[in-house]
């Protein structure tokens with residue numbers, strides 16, 4: 555009789571959140587108004603649905619004792635399956651490790667390499683990652699020091715003298731300063747090879763917060779794409795932990811490219827869902843999630859993104 559008994563049914567699991575919530579572009583402004591009504595009640599509900607996405611995935615490399623000092627925050631660790639792997643150095647344990655993940659963009663599933671703000675002890679690894687990935691653009695979304703706390707090591711030269719990071723010599727060729735960001739052309743040389751990289755540094759984005767006004771971020775994304783059109787090479791993006799501000803920037807870049815391509819739908823929820831499968835906490839706060847929507851509303855309403863005179 556025992557053999558005849560039906561196998562025990564698995565205990566009921568909470569339904570997994572849908573992975574996408576597309577919104578018609580021609581309904582997006584009305585959608586924003588509905589979601590933000592009653593003190594952003596529906597935005598809160600929707601953002602909460604993302605809470606557990608990706609969290610079951612292992613971070614075993616990050617947890618190795620030899621790699622623990624390479625993590626700026628003990629609770630912001632790269633998932634094994636999407637982490638960027640440095641070329642191992644001899645048989646040195648942990649020499650392939652950096653706190654960084656590939657993250658999808660509008661143009662490819664591994665368009666971005668998202669990483670923490672380099673530590674002093676990892677900035678040579680950071681430059682090895684930049685060189686080995688072939689990137690030609692670094693997007694920085696934090697200041698090195700904020701409210702007296704170090705958020706990122708100064709990993710590029712202060713002046714035009716070359717600085718060595720491991721065996722990579724970096725020289726600042728020129729710098730252009732704007733109210734909310736600074737663009738620097740960096741020459742990186744390794745052996746006989748030289749490359750020019752764009753370093754785009756957004757300087758007015760408070761940690762855990764949003765740019766003020768939010769449209770400053772849309773202007774920065776546009777300035778980034780004017781200098782760095784899609785080129786099949788990954789773009790390195792970082793803030794301090796490499797999750798909140800980095801995820802917000804990438805989501806807006808994806809959405810603005812979809813609008814430019816005259817997409818019929820925009821799926822912010824689905825973009826953040828897909829990014830969180832690759833790196834933890836991408837778009838960290840509800841306000842950052844709402845800021846993305848506010849930027850798109852401004853663009854759709856044809857608001858001139860230029861800063862006030």
Ligand SMILES: CCc1ccc(NS(=O)(=O)O)cc1
Pocket residue numbers: 627630696761762793794795796797798799800838
């Ligand atoms: C507590 C770890 C942590 C620190 C800072 C941030 N913000 S950031 O990802 O925008 O740099 C996110 C998480």
